[in-house]
Amino acid sequence: MSENIKTRFLIICVICSVVAGITGIQMIRIQNSEAAQRLLTASETYQGVNRIIYPDRGNIYDSKGRLLAGNETSYEIGLDLNSVTNAETVASIAASVLGLDYAQVLGYTKIKPGNGNPFYIVLDDFVTKDKIAELETIKADYNSRVGKGNVILPSLDGLIWTAHSQRSYPEGTLASNILGFYSYLDRTDGRGYYGLEAAYDSQLSGRPQQIYITYDPQRLSTVEEVPPGASLVLTLDREIQAMTEKTLDEAIEWSGAESGTILVYNPEDGGVIAMATAPRLDPNKYWQYSQLFPDPMPFNSAISQTYEPGSVFKVITMAAALDSGLVDPETRFQDTGSFNIGGTTVYNWNMGAWGDVDMTECLQYSLNVCMTWLATGMGPDTLYTYFKNFGLDRKTGIDLGGENHWPLKLPGDNLWYEVDLATNSFGQGISLTPIQMAMSIGAVANDGRMMAPHLVKAMIIDGKQYDVDPVVVRSPISAETAHTLTDMLVTSLESEASNALVEGYTVAGKTGTGEIATPYGYSSSETNASFVGWGPAEDPKFLVYVWLEKPSISIWGSEVAAPVFSELVSKLVVLMDIPPDTVRLAGSNITAGQ
Amino acid sequence: MRQERSQAYKQAPWRTQIQWVGGFLLAVVTVAAVAGLYLSISGRSAATGRRIQNLEIQLSALQRENNDLQTLLGQIQSEHALSERIDSLNMRPLTPDEALYLEVPGYIPAEGPSLAPPPTAREERTPILLPEFTSSFIEWISLKLQAAPTNSSPTVEVLP
Numbered sequence: 001m002s003e004n005i006k007t008r009f010l011i012i013c014v015i016c017s018v019v020a021g022i023t024g025i026q027m028i029r030i031q032n033s034e035a036a037q038r039l040l041t042a043s044e045t046y047q048g049v050n051r052i053i054y055p056d057r058g059n060i061y062d063s064k065g066r067l068l069a070g071n072e073t074s075y076e077i078g079l080d081l082n083s084v085t086n087a088e089t090v091a092s093i094a095a096s097v098l099g100l101d102y103a104q105v106l107g108y109t110k111i112k113p114g115n116g117n118p119f120y121i122v123l124d125d126f127v128t129k130d131k132i133a134e135l136e137t138i139k140a141d142y143n144s145r146v147g148k149g150n151v152i153l154p155s156l157d158g159l160i161w162t163a164h165s166q167r168s169y170p171e172g173t174l175a176s177n178i179l180g181f182y183s184y185l186d187r188t189d190g191r192g193y194y195g196l197e198a199a200y201d202s203q204l205s206g207r208p209q210q211i212y213i214t215y216d217p218q219r220l221s222t223v224e225e226v227p228p229g230a231s232l233v234l235t236l237d238r239e240i241q242a243m244t245e246k247t248l249d250e251a252i253e254w255s256g257a258e259s260g261t262i263l264v265y266n267p268e269d270g271g272v273i274a275m276a277t278a279p280r281l282d283p284n285k286y287w288q289y290s291q292l293f294p295d296p297m298p299f300n301s302a303i304s305q306t307y308e309p310g311s312v313f314k315v316i317t318m319a320a321a322l323d324s325g326l327v328d329p330e331t332r333f334q335d336t337g338s339f340n341i342g343g344t345t346v347y348n349w350n351m352g353a354w355g356d357v358d359m360t361e362c363l364q365y366s367l368n369v370c371m372t373w374l375a376t377g378m379g380p381d382t383l384y385t386y387f388k389n390f391g392l393d394r395k396t397g398i399d400l401g402g403e404n405h406w407p408l409k410l411p412g413d414n415l416w417y418e419v420d421l422a423t424n425s426f427g428q429g430i431s432l433t434p435i436q437m438a439m440s441i442g443a444v445a446n447d448g449r450m451m452a453p454h455l456v457k458a459m460i461i462d463g464k465q466y467d468v469d470p471v472v473v474r475s476p477i478s479a480e481t482a483h484t485l486t487d488m489l490v491t492s493l494e495s496e497a498s499n500a501l502v503e504g505y506t507v508a509g510k511t512g513t514g515e516i517a518t519p520y521g522y523s524s525s526e527t528n529a530s531f532v533g534w535g536p537a538e539d540p541k542f543l544v545y546v547w548l549e550k551p552s553i554s555i556w557g558s559e560v561a562a563p564v565f566s567e568l569v570s571k572l573v574v575l576m577d578i579p580p581d582t583v584r585l586a587g588s589n590i591t592a593g594q
Numbered sequence: 595m596r597q598e599r600s601q602a603y604k605q606a607p608w609r610t611q612i613q614w615v616g617g618f619l620l621a622v623v624t625v626a627a628v629a630g631l632y633l634s635i636s637g638r639s640a641a642t643g644r645r646i647q648n649l650e651i652q653l654s655a656l657q658r659e660n661n662d663l664q665t666l667l668g669q670i671q672s673e674h675a676l677s678e679r680i681d682s683l684n685m686r687p688l689t690p691d692e693a694l695y696l697e698v699p700g701y702i703p704a705e706g707p708s709l710a711p712p713p714t715a716r717e718e719r720t721p722i723l724l725p726e727f728t729s730s731f732i733e734w735i736s737l738k739l740q741a742a743p744t745n746s747s748p749t750v751e752v753l754p
Contacts, residue, residue, distance in 0.1 A: 056661060065707035067668030071661040129662070163658055170668030216643075233709055242673040243687075457706060465710035504690055574688050577703075579695040 048214035055206035056165050058229035060179060060196060062238040063273075063457060067170055069179055069197070069283075074166040075127040077159065078120050079105075081113040084158030089142070093156060097134050098124050109158070123159075126185065132161055173280040175241050177300040178234075178272075178455060180401060181283035193286070194299045196232060196455060198401025203230040203459065231460040235271030240264060240575050244274040244568065251564040252278055255529070256552030261302045261434045262568065263545040267442035267534060269470035270451030272398070273542065273576075277301045299402055306406040306431035307547070310514025310557065311349075311366045312530045313427025315441050318363060319485050320386035321374040323477040329359050329488050339372040342418030346372045349513065363510060364492035368426045375425035380411040383421065389476035390440035391450065398435055398453045406431035427514055428522070437532065438545045439473070444486060445508070445534040445543050447479040490537045500533055500562035502569045504580030508540075509533025509565065511557040516550070526550045531561035535569065538585070541578055544568060 030036055060069035077098065084090055087109035095102040100123060113119040139156045147153045167184040169176070180195025182204075192201035206229030248262045264274040277300055281292050289299075298304035321327050337353030339346045348354065348368050354361070362370035375383050387393065393408035408430065409416040423429035435453055443450035452471040459466050477485075489508035493500055500509050512530035515522040529551050534543040546561040546568070554560050578584070603609055669675065680686075729737065 056657070059664070061707075061709055063706055065709050066671065067664060070665045070668060072665040073658045073662050163655075165658070165661065168665045168668075170665055171672050172674060174673055231709065233706065238673055242677075458709075460710045463711050465708055502690075570690055571687065573690055574693055579693075580690060583695045 047216055048212055050210055050212050052208050052210050053226045054165075054208045055226045056228040057167060057182065058204040058206070058231040058460070060204075060232045060234065062175075062234050062236050062241075063271075064237065065233070066238050068175060068234070068236075068238070069167065069169050069182075071165040072168040073129060073163050074125075075129075075132050075161045075163055076122060077124045077127055077161045078122045079108055080120055080158050080160050081109070081111055081117075082119060082158075083160075084109050086152065086155040086157070089154040090156060090159045093135070093138060094123060094159065097131055097138070098127065100124060125187075126166060127161065135159070135161065167283075169283045171238070172284065173282045174238070174245065175236060175275075176280045176283050177277045177302070178236060178241075178275055178400065179283060180299070181281065181286035181289075183286065185287070192401070193289075194402050195400050196234075197283075199399045200230070200232060200456070201401075203461075204232070205229050227462050232456050233458040233460070233465070234455050235266065235269075235273060235457045236275075236455060237273050237575070240572060241274040241276065243571050243575060244276040245280070247564065247568045247571070248276040248278060251546075251548060251560075254553065255548050255560045255564075257529075257548040257560075258550045259301065260548040261305075261545070262547075262564070263302055263434050263438045263543075264568075264572065265438045265442060265453065265543045265545065267445035267451065267540050267543045270439070270442070270453045271457060271470070272453055272455050275300070275302050298404070300400065301547075302434045303396075303398055303400055304402050304404045304433065306404060306433050307528050307549070308428050308431055308514040308517065309437055309530055309547075310427045310512035310528060311368075312437065312441075312510050312512030312532045312545075312557070313430065313432075314363060314366065314371055314425070314512075315444060315485065315489070315510050315532065316387070316390055316392075317371050317374055317383070317425040318359065318488070319390075319444055319477050319481060320383055321359075321378060322484055323386070323481040324378055324382050326374065326377050327359050329484060331359050333357055333359070333362060333367075333370050333373060335367055335369050337369065339369045339376075339422065341372060341376065341422045344419040344422075346419075346422045360488045360491050360495075363488055364496050366426075366511065368422075371425040372422040375421050380421050383425070384408075384410055386476060387424075389474055390443065391473060391476075392430070392432060392436060392440060396433075396435050396439045396453050399455050403435070404433060405436065427512060434545050434547050437530075438543060440476075441532050441534075441545075442543050443474075443476050444482045445540040446482070448475045448477045448482040450474050450476055486534075486537055486540075493533075498562055499558060500531060500565045502535070502566050502573070504582065505535055505569070505573060505578075506537040506581055507533050507535035507569065508537050509562075511562055513555060513557040525555065527555040527557075529555070529557040529560040531557055531565045533565050533569070535573075536578065536581065536584065541576060542569075542572060544572070 056071050059067060059071070062068055077094075079090070087106055090109055091102050091106035094100045094105045105123060108121050108123070111117050111121070135156070139159075142154045142156055145153050164187065167182040167190075169179065169181075176195075178195050180193055180197035180199075182192050182197050183190045192198045192204065197204065206227060209226050211226075244262050244264055248260050251257070251262075252260050259278050262274070262276045263272065265271075266273055279292050281289055281299075293299055322329075333356075335348070335354040335357055337348060337351065346368055349366060354365055354367055357365065357367065357370065359370075361367075362374075378386075387408060393410075395403050395405045397403075409420060409424075411421075420429050439450060439453050442453075450473045452473050454468065454470075456468050458468060486508045489510055490506055493507065493509055498509070498511070500507065500511070510532055512528075512532070514528040514530065515524060516526045516528060517523075518526075527550065529546075529548045531546045532543070534540040544565055546564050548560055548564070551560045572578075573580075
């Protein structure tokens with residue numbers, strides 16, 4: 001090899017080395033430049049997406065496992081502007097199938113995506129499966145067509161639908177006052193309102209999780225499962241709830257009442273078996289709420305509306321009097337027809353004097369004067385201590401959203417007067433919700449133990465069912481007092497041949513007619529008619545509380561609320577498989593054959 | 595010896611060329627083999643990824659269908675729907691005096707329903723992507739070496 005060639009090779013080698021070196025340096029510089037970092041950051045947005053996964057909202061079942069609230073699929077329909085190939089077809093089908101405005105949809109399809117314009121436009125949401133099936137049929141038909149020459153084929157390309165969950169209440173208005181509703185139209189910030197949907201909102205909704213979904217198939221791995229929200233199993237029985245609602249609606253119509261409430265409560269464990277109020281909302285159409293419940297009408301009067309219960313309250317006063325040892329069932333009282341207290345004279349409901357009566361007759365004839373005598377005999381300290389022990393000064397804590405209570409006036413308060421001792425003893429001047437009444441009187445039906453009212457019997461979390469144990473709130477009276485009072489109330493109902501009696505079953509109960517306070521004093525023409533009763537008397541399985549607001553057919557609880565109790569209980573015993581006294585007391589281990 | 599080899603190469607210069615060509619071909623084959631292996635693993639990894647995606651889509655579709663069927667069942671068995679069917683069959687609710695009660699010795703009334711799915715053996719989730727697809731070559735070699743049986747660890751027969 002000559003020197004000349006060697007020199008040439010050397011020059012070429014040097015040039016190649018310099019070019020390679022410069023290229024290498026440039027590569028390193030570019031890779032470490034700010035622009036490269038920006039590019040790297042920008043590229044990450046194309047590699048995957050951070051997505052918040054909202055778990056399916058938990059279901060709600062009745063005590064027998066029947067679905068009261070669940071989820072179903074609905075669809076969001078949108079336009080992928082990059083993929084639209086035939087704008088007219090898309091607009092036409094969106095108008096004919098979905099009822100959208102043709103011109104508006106056509107306008108959307110003309111938008112050039114990018115440069116500040118969206119790539120995707122939502123056309124409609126919560127579209128039903130039927131509509132989607134219709135769209136799928138049309139799309140399949142269009143896709144099967146083959147064009148010839150320059151014929152433009154119809155196409156739904158660019159019109160896309162995405163499935164998502166929607167809250168559903170298959171029973172419609174049934175038990176809606178208990179369930180509440182979930183604002184499912186708000187897909188990101190929806191929440192439960194009223195009832196169980198509000199009280200258990202966080203448990204039902206579960207924990208939304210943010211996960212990263214990569215577009216790179218090589219980096220894919222299993223996405224962490226997002227468990228659904230907790231499901232609830234209720235103490236409520238759907239059949240009994242339906243029967244109670246029907247009975248209430250008929251009672252309101254028959255009595256001309258403005259509204260009403262019926263509670264069916266298990267005094268043994270505090271479980272609410274049925275809770276009917278009027279009116280009721282279809283939670284599938286929750287946006288009708290404000291039309292159906294103009295302010296200040298409560299969503300669920302059983303827990304939210306306080307009222308002066310009237311004579312049904314005498315059960316509590318008599319319980320206190322018996323338990324404190326002031327009287328026993330045979331104690332005699334001379335009823336003169338009036339009682340003066342704190343400068344005010346208290347009269348009986350008929351302004352009459354009933355003469356020599358025992359304590360059972362005090363209840364049977366519902367004597368205000370007798371109750372005032374008992375209240376003064378116990379004194380405010382004892383009586384109000386019992387009231388507090390019965391939980392009348394606070395909410396019951398029932399597991400429903402929207403519970404209300406009226407503060408109990410106590411001796412020493414500015415607004416408490418001596419006459420309140422008398423009026424409170426027969427259920428006037430004291431405001432309570434039906435659930436407060438049911439809980440406190442439930443103690444009389446349950447050997448003196450007052451149970452916490454509740455709706456949820458069990459929760460299903462991560463595939464496991466957890467039972468909720470009943471809670472004893474307190475024992476305001478002894479078991480002996482409870483049995484004695486129950487016997488007295490059985491006797492008083494039977495002695496007066498009450499409209500509340502149920503053929504074949506022994507029940508205990510008390511009527512109530514509460515006058516309604518107006519700005520001009522108490523109205524005698526407008527009343528709250530109530531009845532509280534429980535049975536079977538020797539081993540109560542149910543407590544029923546009936547309240548009809550301002551009935552027009554009669555003002556008396558004994559004529560309006562008592563028959564409703566009787567009618568309801570005659571159906572209830574069949575649905576609860578409770579045999580009549582003759583069968584039940586003859587032996588145990590009885591089951592119903594229907 | 596060295597002189598003889600030098601003589602042989604001088605007489606047949608194509609031997610040198612063959613050496614160069616052979617070396618080049620060996621390098622090409624090696625690069626192709628590594629590239630092929632890499633491509634194969636990448637392809638299988640990508641296919642597995644797609645399978646995961648499809649299974650997850652399928653899973654959420656099945657979950658939605660399950661919800662839909664539950665709701666549909668709820669609607670079909672709703673109190674309103676059943677009442678209509680009862681009316682159409684000319685049936686009516688039982689009255690207390692029509693009920694027949696039988697004594698069943700030892701009968702225990704049914705408890706409330708258990709709506710949670712029945713307990714099953716807890717299934718350990720096995721990763722769909724095998725370590726071969728996620729570990730480096732060195733990691734893979736060391737994994738294989740660790741897994742290889744040694745003389746110091748005799749096989750033990752485990753009786754059931």
